[in-house]
Amino acid sequence: MNNEFFEYENKCRTKGYNLIAGVDEAGRGPLAGAVYAAAVIFDEGVYIEGVNDSKKLTPKKRDALYDEIISKARAWCIYSVDEKVIDEINILEATYRAFQGAINGLNPPPDYCLIDGNRSKGIEIPHETIVKGDSLSFSIAAASILAKVARDRYIEEADKLYPEYGFAAHKGYGTKAHLEAIAKYGPCPIHRLTFGGVREHVK
DSSP: OOGGGGHHHHHHHHTTOOOEEEEEEEOSSOSBSOEEEEEEEOOTTOOOTTOOOGGGSOHHHHHHHHHHHHHHOSEEEEEEEOHHHHHHHOHHHHHHHHHHHHHHTOSSOOSEEEEESSOOOSOOSSEEEETTHHHHOHHHHHHHHHHHHHHHHHHHHHHHHSGGGOHHHHTTOOOHHHHHHHHHHOOOTTBOTTSTTTGGGOO
């Protein structure tokens, strides 16, 4: 076990916090679909081999770790904010809302949160943000896997409804093939209409 991967969690415990949640998101950048956030709490001493920043793992490895994280977590929650709300309040505010939803859904509730990134909003319990936290904190890395797998499964289901856009391949990101499909077919119901690459094709 890499003790450095628990540095932030251990610092929290020395301050008297016990229920420490890692929080991360998936899907801020795509042109379509919801943004997802996950929050997860582990009891002290729990370690899962292979947990890392979700972007560094293969889909097969993420899927396997997803199930193990859920089975070993003290509490976990995944929360999404859909594309219509994203268009209404913007992606940053939607991400904050997703973070809040994931944290509020934890039972038992956390007494401290470690949040990936450099800013937060609306979170009332003690917390800190950590740049590249999914590479530095075990709890955040686990949350990144839950959020990523949940969103990938969601967008793969959307691919079945709108196969002409190729969502299963690019997961909604603005690839050349995706932009060409939007230009040819126009936006579908899950596209983010305020995003560049989409909005110019809104009639």
